[in-house]
Amino acid sequence: MVGRKADVGVIGANLMVRRGRGNFDAASALPQVSPMNFSGSPIEGFVYIASIVLETETALATWVEHCTAFARSLPAK
Numbered sequence: 001m002v003g004r005k006a007d008v009g010v011i012g013a014n015l016m017v018r019r020g021r022g023n024f025d026a027a028s029a030l031p032q033v034s035p036m037n038f039s040g041s042p043i044e045g046f047v048y049i050a051s052i053v054l055e056t057e058t059a060l061a062t063w064v065e066h067c068t069a070f071a072r073s074l075p076a077k
Contacts (some may be wrong), residue, residue: 007071
């Protein structure tokens with residue numbers, strides 16, 4: 001959480017990331033990335049990243065940095 005806004009989290013073996021509506025399609029198109037789905041329909045702006053994509057510290061850090069920067073760019077609640 002950044003400023004009371006979700007940015008990244010772990011759900012099972014996947015990383016849940018918030019990329020925002022503007023980055024959602026591009027993120028969803030990447031290999032091993034799928035729309036986040038809790039209730040039977042995708043949650044816009046959030047995706048799951050399979051753990052195989054995050055096998056290096058660099059890969060994980062890159063995703064976390066992008067998502068944290070996005071969360072920081074949002075207006076305060």
